[in-house]
Amino acid sequence: MKLRTKLWLLLVVSTAMSMVLFGYSSVWIGKAANKGYTLFQLNPLAQSIVDSIEEQPEFGEDALKRTLDNAHVEHPAIRWLWLNDQGQSLYDTSGLNPNLSFKDLAMLMQQMPQRFLTDDDVHILTPAARDGQSYFLLLSIPASEMKQGEVYFMVRTYKSLLTLVVPIILSFSLPFLLAIWLFSSINKRIRKLNHALNQLNIQSDSPHVELVDRSKDELGQLTQHYNSMALRIRSQFAEIQQFENKRKLLLSNLSHDLRTPLTTMLGCAEMIRTGNYKDQQELQGRAKIILQRCRYMDKLLDQMLDISRQDSDDLTIRLADHNLSEVVRKIAVEYIMILDGDQIQFDVEMPDEDIQIAVDAPLIERALRNLLDNAVRYGNEGRYLGIQLTADEQAVNLIVKDKGKGIPPEHHARIFERFYRVDGGRKGEGLGIGLAIVKDIVEAHQGRIEMSSIPGVETTFRITLPRT
Numbered sequence: 064m065k066l067r068t069k070l071w072l073l074l075v076v077s078t079a080m081s082m083v084l085f086g087y088s089s090v091w092i093g094k095a096a097n098k099g100y101t102l103f104q105l106n107p108l109a110q111s112i113v114d115s116i117e118e119q120p121e122f123g124e125d126a127l128k129r130t131l132d133n134a135h136v137e138h139p140a141i142r143w144l145w146l147n148d149q150g151q152s153l154y155d156t157s158g159l160n161p162n163l164s165f166k167d168l169a170m171l172m173q174q175m176p177q178r179f180l181t182d183d184d185v186h187i188l189t190p191a192a193r194d195g196q197s198y199f200l201l202l203s204i205p206a207s208e209m210k211q212g213e214v215y216f217m218v219r220t221y222k223s224l225l226t227l228v229v230p231i232i233l234s235f236s237l238p239f240l241l242a243i244w245l246f247s248s249i250n251k252r253i254r255k256l257n258h259a260l261n262q263l264n265i266q267s268d269s270p271h272v273e274l275v276d277r278s279k280d281e282l283g284q285l286t287q288h289y290n291s292m293a294l295r296i297r298s299q300f301a302e303i304q305q306f307e308n309k310r311k312l313l314l315s316n317l318s319h320d321l322r323t324p325l326t327t328m329l330g331c332a333e334m335i336r337t338g339n340y341k342d343q344q345e346l347q348g349r350a351k352i353i354l355q356r357c358r359y360m361d362k363l364l365d366q367m368l369d370i371s372r373q374d375s376d377d378l379t380i381r382l383a384d385h386n387l388s389e390v391v392r393k394i395a396v397e398y399i400m401i402l403d404g405d406q407i408q409f410d411v412e413m414p415d416e417d418i419q420i421a422v423d424a425p426l427i428e429r430a431l432r433n434l435l436d437n438a439v440r441y442g443n444e445g446r447y448l449g450i451q452l453t454a455d456e457q458a459v460n461l462i463v464k465d466k467g468k469g470i471p472p473e474h475h476a477r478i479f480e481r482f483y484r485v486d487g488g489r490k491g492e493g494l495g496i497g498l499a500i501v502k503d504i505v506e507a508h509q510g511r512i513e514m515s516s517i518p519g520v521e522t523t524f525r526i527t528l529p530r531t
């Protein structure tokens with residue numbers, strides 16, 4: 064069933080129920096809370112007394128007294144007065160027995176029946192006839208004995224009932240119409256939201272449809288949430304796509320990177336096998352090329368392993384107390400040998416006393432080697448390589464410096480992202496994974512890595528490891 068039909072049903076049923084409820088509850092609550100006589104009770108009561116006197120078999124003072132006294136006993140708040148047609152009292156239950164002139168009676172009847180709304184006594188004069196004589200029964204009751212409130216709805220003819228139909232329909236339908244208007248507008252907004260959710264297109268090249276709903280109510284808030292959610296999904300999708308593209312590019316580059324050195328190595332090996340070289344120096348040169356290419360391929364395979372390890376989030380660290388100065392010294396010696404003859408100034412700075420810290424030494428070595436490799440590979444124009452080890456009570460810092468071409472500021476924010484490369488494409492070796500690995504290793508040690516670079520002046524990578 065559609066919401067609109069449900070609403071109509073609800074409104075019709077609830078109106079019928081509320082009308083019945085109103086009628087019954089007002090009558091019962093009125094009865095319980097409002098004690099007293101109503102005009103509608105008093106008139107028939109007076110008439111019933113008159114009827115009983117008129118129908119009495121004998122009519123005399125005693126019979127009259129008996130009837131009126133009985134009525135007084137039954138209704139002690141009411142004063143009963145039996146008058147002849149001259150206004151003379153024949154019996155008065157209050158014992159006053161007044162003689163009433165026409166003026167007196169007229170004054171008593173003044174403003175009846177509305178009189179019960181004031182504080183004056185209420186009087187009802189009922190004519191009677193007995194034995195050919197005219198009499199009057201005067202019923203008097205204090206206003207305080209009347210009901211304190213009454214609602215009348217009086218219709219004498221069907222025609223007059225019809226005049227009420229339009230106001231009743233109008234007054235009952237107004238809340239309906241307002242409720243339907245409110246519901247329709249809410250329904251329209253929900254439909255819009257529903258439609259937008261249905262159409263939600265996460266492709267970043269399709270136009271983004273922003274829903275406009277300025278109201279501050281729950282639906283307005285939902286629309287705002289929808290808008291921000293749609294934007295977030297689209298940007299995340301774009302990021303995933305970008306990542307996926309990089310991955311594809313990486314795979315195709317990788318197969319190319321593996322095949323190229325292989326071809327060179329095959330050529331060199333073939334030359335050595337056939338003995339087709341000029342002298343010992345050429346032989347050495349070819350062997351060196353094979354060695355270089357092997358190292359390069361080895362590194363590529365290492366990086367591939369790193370990628371799959373990162374994909375499976377497999378970076379478990381085994382902390383143990385290590386002499387970090389010793390680790391740095393060992394790596395520095397390696398690089399001094401590698402750079403031997405390359406005319407690169409190599410500075411190693413570390414405190415005299417050894418620095419002990421709980422780390423996963425092989426992982427820290429790898430991080431340091433990655434930074435040093437980058438400094439050699441990308442920063443060799445500066446002819447400078449620096450390693451610095453500093454420590455205080457809280458932390459240990461490992462700094463790698465070079466003075467090469469550096470990293471332009473627009474790349475700083477993303478430099479630690481996986482597959483991110485400054486040249487973006489194929490210039491130079493590498494898969495854009497090295498710095499991401501360094502960051503993972505450092506963060507696994509609860510440390511942090513920072514980078515600062517002024518291209519052509521100095522590029523610094525600083526690893527900070529907490530001591531506790």
Ligand code: ADP
Pocket residue numbers: 433437438441442465467468469470478483484485486492493494495496497498499522
């Ligand atoms: P890869 O070296 O495999 O490309 P990295 O994550 O190690 O990946 O480095 C990402 C990019 O950061 C490199 O492509 C390079 O452009 C840049 N980069 C890293 N270190 C330096 C450095 N010392 N000097 C200049 N550029 C650097």
